[in-house]
Amino acid sequence: MPxxxxxxxSARFDDPDAKEIDAYERSGGxxxxxxxxxxxxxxxxxxxxxxxxxxxxxxxxxxxxxxGFVPKDADTVYLVVNADESEPGTFKxxxxxxxxxxxxxxxxxxxxxALRVKNAYIYMRGEMMREYQVVQRALDQAYAKGYLGxxxxxxxxxxxxxxxxxxxxxxxxxxxxxxxSLEGGRGWPRLKPPFPAVKGLFGKPTVVNNVExxxxxxxxxxxxxxxxxxxxxxxxxxxxxxxVCGHVERPGVYEVTMQxxxxxxxxxxxxxxxxxxxxKGVIPGGVSMPVLLPDELDVPFEFDALQRDERIRxxxxxxxxxxxxxxGRTLRTMAGSGGxxxxxxxxxxxRALWRILxxxxxxxxxxxxxxxxxxxxxxxxxxxxxxxxxxxxDVELLADIADGIAGNTICxxxxxxxxxxxxxxxxxxxxxxxxxxxxxxxxxxxxxxxxANV
Amino acid sequence: xxxxxxxxxxxxxxxxxxxxxPEDRVRKVLCLPVLYMASQQFGRVDEAVIxxxxxxxxxxxxxxxxxxxxxxxxxxxxVGEFHLQICTxxxxxxxxxxxxxxxxxxxxxxxxxxxTSPDGKVxxxxxxxxxxxxxxxxxxxxxKGKPDIPLYFEKLDEARMDQIIDALCEGRVPVxxxx
Ligand SMILES: Cc1cc2nc3c(=O)[nH]c(=O)nc-3n(C[C@H](O)[C@H](O)[C@H](O)COP(=O)(O)O)c2cc1C
Ligand code: SF4
Ligand code: FES
Numbered sequence: 001m002p003x004x005x006x007x008x009x010s011a012r013f014d015d016p017d018a019k020e021i022d023a024y025e026r027s028g029g030x031x032x033x034x035x036x037x038x039x040x041x042x043x044x045x046x047x048x049x050x051x052x053x054x055x056x057x058x059x060x061x062x063x064x065x066x067x068g069f070v071p072k073d074a075d076t077v078y079l080v081v082n083a084d085e086s087e088p089g090t091f092k093x094x095x096x097x098x099x100x101x102x103x104x105x106x107x108x109x110x111x112x113x114a115l116r117v118k119n120a121y122i123y124m125r126g127e128m129m130r131e132y133q134v135v136q137r138a139l140d141q142a143y144a145k146g147y148l149g150x151x152x153x154x155x156x157x158x159x160x161x162x163x164x165x166x167x168x169x170x171x172x173x174x175x176x177x178x179x180x181s182l183e184g185g186r187g188w189p190r191l192k193p194p195f196p197a198v199k200g201l202f203g204k205p206t207v208v209n210n211v212e213x214x215x216x217x218x219x220x221x222x223x224x225x226x227x228x229x230x231x232x233x234x235x236x237x238x239x240x241x242x243x244v245c246g247h248v249e250r251p252g253v254y255e256v257t258m259q260x261x262x263x264x265x266x267x268x269x270x271x272x273x274x275x276x277x278x279x280k281g282v283i284p285g286g287v288s289m290p291v292l293l294p295d296e297l298d299v300p301f302e303f304d305a306l307q308r309d310e311r312i313r314x315x316x317x318x319x320x321x322x323x324x325x326x327x328g329r330t331l332r333t334m335a336g337s338g339g340x341x342x343x344x345x346x347x348x349x350x351r352a353l354w355r356i357l358x359x360x361x362x363x364x365x366x367x368x369x370x371x372x373x374x375x376x377x378x379x380x381x382x383x384x385x386x387x388x389x390x391x392x393x394d395v396e397l398l399a400d401i402a403d404g405i406a407g408n409t410i411c412x413x414x415x416x417x418x419x420x421x422x423x424x425x426x427x428x429x430x431x432x433x434x435x436x437x438x439x440x441x442x443x444x445x446x447x448x449x450x451x452a453n454v
Numbered sequence: 455x456x457x458x459x460x461x462x463x464x465x466x467x468x469x470x471x472x473x474x475x476p477e478d479r480v481r482k483v484l485c486l487p488v489l490y491m492a493s494q495q496f497g498r499v500d501e502a503v504i505x506x507x508x509x510x511x512x513x514x515x516x517x518x519x520x521x522x523x524x525x526x527x528x529x530x531x532x533v534g535e536f537h538l539q540i541c542t543x544x545x546x547x548x549x550x551x552x553x554x555x556x557x558x559x560x561x562x563x564x565x566x567x568x569x570t571s572p573d574g575k576v577x578x579x580x581x582x583x584x585x586x587x588x589x590x591x592x593x594x595x596x597x598k599g600k601p602d603i604p605l606y607f608e609k610l611d612e613a614r615m616d617q618i619i620d621a622l623c624e625g626r627v628p629v630x631x632x633x
Contacts, residue, residue: 088583
C-alpha cells in the first residue's frame with residue numbers, strides 16, 4: 001500500500017473544522033501534549049531517538065541524534081520551527097500549517113518539554129499570509145485554554161510560541177541563515193561548526209526542525225517511539241509527506257509509506273502521467289536533488305534507498321568521471337524536501353535546468369565567490385543552450401563550473417545548484433548536445449522565446 | 455511636510471513581540487517585522503522610512519538599510535498600485551506559467567519580466583516558487599499601502615488572468631478568484 005494507512009500528519013487535511021481547537025481536541029488532539037508535560041524530558045528524548053524520526057526539511061538527519069547535541073547543562077535552549085518552505089517543488093509544510101495548525105503546536109509542546117525550551121519560534125515564510133493568520137489564530141486559542149503560557153495544562157512547564165515572519169528570501173530556509181534572519185539581520189548563512197544545537201539563536205543552543213518533523217512528535221509521545229519506528233523502514237521511522245507537481249493526473253500532497261517507490265507514487269497515488277504520455281524525468285526531493293530517469297523509479301522514495309540503491313546511476317562530472325561528494329563517496333540522489341517534480345516526454349530538459357539555475361542564482365546571498373559568480377555563470381551558459389545559442393564545449397563548461405562550486409561554499413546552496421546541473425548533464429547529455437547549433441548555425445542570433453527576456 | 459509616524463498597528467506589534475525576546479536583542483529582532491509593516495503603511499521603504507525605523511528601534515540606519523534591501527517583500531523601489539507576482543519556477547513552468555506571464559505583459563504593455571504598466575497601475579513580476587506547485591501557475595497580489603492579501607490565485611490560464619487583470623484595472627482585487 002503506497003498511501004499510508006496510519007495517517008500521522010495528514011489525517012485532518014481537507015477538514016476545515018480541524019483548525020478549531022475544540023474540534024481538534026474532539027479528534028484526539030492535545031492528548032500527547034497533556035502526557036508530555038508530565039513526562040521526564042529525557043524520557044521523551046529517548047522515545048524520539050527510538051522512533052527513527054529523520055528530519056523532513058532536506059537533510060534527513062536523525063532528529064533524536066540532533067537533540068542529543070544540545071549540552072545537558074544549558075540554561076537556555078531555543079526551539080525554532082523551520083516553516084520557510086521554499087525549495088521549488090515543495091508544498092507540504094504549507095498544508096500542515098493551513099489544515100492542522102494545532103498538530104504543529106502540539107508537536108512543539110512535546111519537543112519543548114524534551115529540550116527544556118521556554119521560548120519557541122516558528123519562522124514562517126513571508127509569502128504564507130493565509131497560513132500566518134491560521135497559525136496565529138490557533139496559537140491564540142491555545143493560549144486562551146492555558147495550553148501555552150505559564151504552567152501549561154496545570155503543570156510546572158512554561159512555554160511561549162511566537163511566529164516570526166520572513167520577508168522573501170529563499171536562503172532563510174537554510175538553518176543558520178534562518179537564525180541570522182530571526183535575530184533581525186540579513187539572512188546570511190554562517191559557517192558550521194559551531195552547529196546551532198551548540199551555539200544558535202542569540203548564541204544559545206538551538207534546535208531547528210522542519211514543520212513536518214515536529215508535527216510527528218505528538219504521535220511519538222502518544223504511541224511511543226517503537227510504534228513510529230515500526231511504520232517505516234529499518235532506519236527511517238514513520239510515514240512521509242510528499243508533494244507531487246508536474247505532469248501527473250492528480251498533483252497534490254500525499255502521506256505515503258517509506259516503502260513507496262517512485263513508480264507507485266506516480267501510477268497509483270497520482271493517477272499516472274497526464275494524457276497517457278510517458279514519464280521522462282522525476283526530481284525526488286526539491287530541485288536541488290539529482291533527477292531520476294524512468295528506469296530508476298522502482299526505488300523506494302526514502303532517505304537511504306535514494307542515496308544508496310544501485311539501480312540509481314551515479315552522477316558524473318564528465319562521462320566516466322564520477323562526482324566526488326567528499327571522501328570518495330559518490331552521489332546518486334537524495335530524499336531532500338519531499339518535493340517531487342514529474343516531467344513527461346514533452347519536457348525540454350535544457351529549459352528545466354535553466355529555470356532551476358535561474359532560481360539558485362537569484363537566491364544566492366552573495367557571501368562566497370564560488371556560489372555568487374558560479375551560479376551567475378551557470379545560468380548564462382544554461383540559458384544560451386536552452387534558447388538555441390549554445391557554443392561547442394558548453395556542456396563540458398557547465399559541468400566544470402558546477403564541479404568548481406560543489407563543496408567550496410559556506411552553505412549548501414552552492415551544492416544545490418551544482419548537483420542538479422551535473423545530474424541533468426549525466427542523464428540527458430545527448431539532449432543538451434543536440435540543442436547546441438553546429439557549424440554555421442552556431443553564429444546566428446539566439447531565438448527569442450517566452451521566458452527568455454529576464 | 456508632516457513628520458512620518460509609525461502606525462498604531464506597528465506600535466502594537468512592537469509591544470506584543472517585545473517580551474518574547476531577550477531584552478538586549480529585541481530591538482534588532484524587531485527590525486524586520488517593523489520594516490515589513492512600514493513598507494505596507496507607506497507603500498515603500500525609502501530613506502525617510504529607514505531613518506524613522508532606525509530611530510524608533512534605536513538601531514544604526516546602515517543596519518536597517520541592509521535589512522531593507524535584503525528581503526524582496528520589503529518594497530524599496532517604485533511599484534504600481536497593484537503588484538501581481540507570478541511564479542514561473544519549475545512546477546508552474548511545466549503548467550504553462552511563462553505563457554501566462556507573457557500574456558500579462560502584452561495586455562499591460564510591459565516589456566521585461568518585472569515592470570509596471572504605462573498608467574502606473576499594475577506592476578508585474580516573475581517570482582520564485584510560492585509553495586503551491588501542484589496548483590500552478592500560481593500568483594499573489596499586493597496592494598500598495600494596504601495590509602496582506604492572504605490569497606493565492608491558482609491554476610491560472612490566459613482566461614483567468616484576463617479576469618484578474620480586468621478587476622485590477624477597475625481598481626479592485628478579485629478576491630473571489632483566490633483561495
Ligand atoms: C539553501 C537551503 C534551503 C533550505 N530551505 C529549507 C526550508 O525551506 N525548510 C526546511 O525545513 N529546511 C530547509 N533547509 C534545511 C535546513 O537547513 C535544516 O537542515 C532543516 O530545517 C532542519 O530540520 P530537520 O532536521 O527537521 O529536517 C534548507 C537548506 C538549505 C541548504
Ligand atoms: S553558498 Fe551561496 S547562498 Fe550559501 S553562503 Fe555562500 S553565497 Fe550565500
Ligand atoms: S513552482 Fe510555482 S509555486 Fe512552486
